[in-house]
Amino acid sequence: MVSLTPRAERLLKALIEQYIAEGQPVGSRTLVKQAGLEFSPATVRNIMSDLEELGLVRSPHTSAGRVPTERGYRFFVDTLLAVQPLKALDTTHIEDRLLADQDPQQLIESVSGLLSQVTKLTGIVRVPRRTDVGFLQLDFLALSPTRVLVILVTQDGQVLNRVIHPKRPYSASELQQAANIFNDAYAGRSVDEVRRSLIAALRRDSEDMQQILRSAVEMAHQVFSGEEIGDSPLFVSGESNLLAFPELSNTEKLRRLFEAFTAKQDLLHLLDQSMASQGVQIFIGAESGYEALASCSVVTAPYEVDGQIVGTLGVIGPTRMSYDRVISIVDVTARLLSGALSHGVAG
Amino acid sequence: MVSLTPRAERLLKALIEQYIAEGQPVGSRTLVKQAGLEFSPATVRNIMSDLEELGLVRSPHTSAGRVPTERGYRFFVDTLLAVQPLKALDTTHIEDRLLADQDPQQLIESVSGLLSQVTKLTGIVRVPRRTDVGFLQLDFLALSPTRVLVILVTQDGQVLNRVIHPKRPYSASELQQAANIFNDAYAGRSVDEVRRSLIAALRRDSEDMQQILRSAVEMAHQVFSGEEIGDSPLFVSGESNLLAFPELSNTEKLRRLFEAFTAKQDLLHLLDQSMASQGVQIFIGAESGYEALASCSVVTAPYEVDGQIVGTLGVIGPTRMSYDRVISIVDVTARLLSGALSHGVAG
DNA sequence: CCTGGCACTCGGAAAGTGGGAGTGCTAAGA
DNA sequence: TCTTAGCACTCCCACTTTCCGAGTGCCAGG
Structure with missing residues (x-):
């Protein structure tokens, strides 16, 4: 929908990457230096002004640099982000962790812990209890x-x-x-x-x-008639990782977030949505529709057993998260888990 | 060990109660007004000075009021506190919650949630898996x-x-x-x-x-040979309740605390100690011996099945907690749980 | 031994200050 | 027409200063 000049795209990408890395508003000078741009700060300012008009970035105040808006993140994720494959090292690490545990139920439960450890964010897994099971x-x-x-x-x-x-x-x-x-x-x-x-x-x-x-x-x-059958519990791990992010340390926000982790209702609904479609899904800030998840992003992916989607896993972190890394981790984990589960059932 | 004049005791009690209620250092004037003492602020100052020498209170700085030390809390809990029985209302509330759930395992698990809800602190329950079971x-x-x-x-x-x-x-x-x-x-x-x-x-x-x-x-x-038998899982609920306390909102402290909740190792050890003795036990601040629990107190009580201690439950909160209330809640809950479990087994 | 009085201390809020980062605008150059 | 250097301007932030009040310790008189 929004279309930008290649230069503006490049600029926006550099800005968001810089902001994700540092967490500080990014100014024109820093951007030129950091991204090795071949035009001057003044030009950058002009372009940033355009980006601001489009609602992709904003300044917290007059004399601060620019910060991505949710819309900016969305554009970044949809258009600018080329998710590169995970390093083989990481993949094998995840693979090892998944294979160590043979019991499917335990395997699924341990995945939320795995996700939180690898991403240093909060891992969530929705565990299926299929009722059409024999x-x-x-x-x-x-x-x-x-x-x-x-x-x-x-x-x-x-x-x-x-x-x-x-x-x-x-x-x-x-x-x-x-x-x-x-x-x-x-x-x-x-x-x-x-x-x-x-x-x-x-x-x-x-x-x-x-x-x-x-x-x-x-x-x-x-x-x-018990609730256990067909009930879909949710595992959440690594909540305390979120304490490390200054943008969430606002006590009230944090409190809401943690209450959402305890209540689980909202998270369940969100994961239900994710289960309806294939591949990695990303909810940025308000997109999730849940107040408690404001200034957080959720990256999810469904996982399968024998080709059929049975559950969802994902990661919750601040909107300022390293999307490419998180996306590939969630993606790989979902694939590997699907593989491990299907393998397990087959033989 | 420490012996105080009745007046000093009364003063200390009033001071600690006031501090527990308000969370602010208590000055001589406030204390006189609030506790309705029949002597003057100057006298109170003299006595407080004595209490400070004994290490029962301290001032955060010259011109602030006094705050209880851990030793002060200990003295308060040991000597000054008359734990009054819980209101019948609360008891029946706990009782209802315990009876609603019939399966012993689920019952025990739900108790940590119950404790955290009633106390607005963090509830913990150590679930026994006896290896001498048939x-x-x-x-x-x-x-x-x-x-x-x-x-x-x-x-x-x-x-x-x-x-x-x-x-x-x-x-x-x-x-x-x-x-x-x-x-x-x-x-x-x-x-x-x-x-x-x-x-x-x-x-x-x-x-x-x-x-x-x-x-x-x-x-x-x-x-x-699996670990499950004889393994003693630990249930922790209501961690997010602790976010409400300003004295814990120091991010680093909170982080440590939450990590202790996740790791569970320290908590397990602490609860093991509690299991060795009967009745309510209270660990104030550093008494627990675990760094992560600094400026927290832990109130625990073992529970029984048919007269034999099988597990422990308790509450974790800031040292500035309403000890009388928490103690009676923990006590009553342990008794009621013991009753429910023994009842269940017997008939 | 209690108490009123008084000087003193100290934290914290409010107000003031300077520096720096960053912007927008303008005008000149390519 | 686009880019860029220059410049005035804005505004946050960190720092200092000031001031007030709460509270203390001590002393002297009851």
């Missing part, structure tokens, strides 16, 4: 006469457990039998299907069922 | 030809699971048989015992064993 097995174990441990296993290896308090005591063999009947009845169906059938079965007249299956259905229902 | 059942489930899900259940209802990659593929019935043999062999022993026997069994010549048991032992070993 049901594998249910177990009833008596812990005490009134407490039964129900263990639900899905075909992708998730294990969910819950302690329930049945109406009457069951013997170990009764529980065993109930589990067997239940497993036979529901083998191979998806978790969603099982949940629906359970609800239907509970509505139906209990006379239709064997007494023992009836009990099994009742107990199983308490696990299948 | 082994209940092991399951082997084939996820794919090369991936076996191992599920370990203890008698207190903990469920641990791990995906392993056995050397050769096993059929479902082989796995079932292996689990049966294993469960028969180790039924009723403690997790620790099982772990030890597994190691011993692996050392012994494999000729002694049935081939199938040998496989079971090898696979089980990978789960029992």
